[in-house]
Amino acid sequence: MSRRPVELTQDTSFALAEHLDRAGSAASIGSVGDANDNSLMESTIGLFKTELIKPLRPWKTLSEVGLAAAEWVDWYCHHRLHGEIGYIPPVEHETNDDSQTIKDQVTAKI
Template sequence: MAASIGTVGDAYDNSLMESTIGLFKTELIKPRRPWKTLSEVELATAEWVDWYCHRRLHGEIGHTPPVEYETNYYRETAKHQVTVKI
């Protein structure tokens, strides 16, 4: 484990991580225990992260997966950029 990258005395990075870790434990770790090997946990974690980022429907962003929302955001942002030719 590595130390938090936040500065001492603030919790700007903790709340998001604690929420995500809570979901991870509730949705994956606890329901499927007992785990037999570390490799089994690692593979399941990789699959969960892939689902969480690429297929999970997120209500706050129009019930679209986060990666799709981000792609659409940058596509729209690029359309509205002004280019100047000199």
């Protein structure tokens, strides 16, 4: 049994940690089974299953599921109105937030 895949994973993990450190960020990594780290992903997967996978089954091909999943992700990020961020799509909120961050950085340097 080869150990190389484990080493690659460890190398990647160290490289990611170093990259995040240089960027002034920290990874969100908790203990095994920590629901707080997984709650957003579990919620998103739940919506994905409820809104797309279950209502349209039975699926005929894996390609059909892949295309539908890509379309759902596009809708989820670019068109879905989210109440917690002012009833705008998440990507618009992120763009606005990035623009404000840049303005704040420019103002702080003057």
